[in-house]
Amino acid sequence: MENVAVLIVGAGPAGLATAACLTHLSIPYVIVEREDCSASLWRNRAYDRLKLHLSKEFLDNILVMQAKFIFGDLSRHGITMPKMGPMILKSKTGRSVVIDVGTVGLIKKG
Structure with a gap:
């Protein structure tokens, strides 16, 4: 596994917000989540109509980092x-x- 500065446990609202801030600061991180999706509480348990919309820049940063790594x-x-x-x-x-x-x-x- 690559060297990372921060390990984020959980891809809920706090974990995703932390990841967004770290991305903005160019600090490498890894998110670990026990569920099969991000924001699982929102998606699976709390609201039947909620959709999580991440900014294209957030999604782009993750995709670019993955491509560089792979x-x-x-x-x-x-x-x-x-x-x-x-x-x-x-x-x-x-x-x-x-x-x-x-x-x-x-x-x-x-």
């Missing part, structure tokens, strides 16, 4: 990360980011 730095192979994250890119341009993991593996092998 694929590493591909710039030496001529593949650069876009300036915008995938959610913002989709909303502004209508284009979707697609990563073919098989192709990435072959590129890394040369």
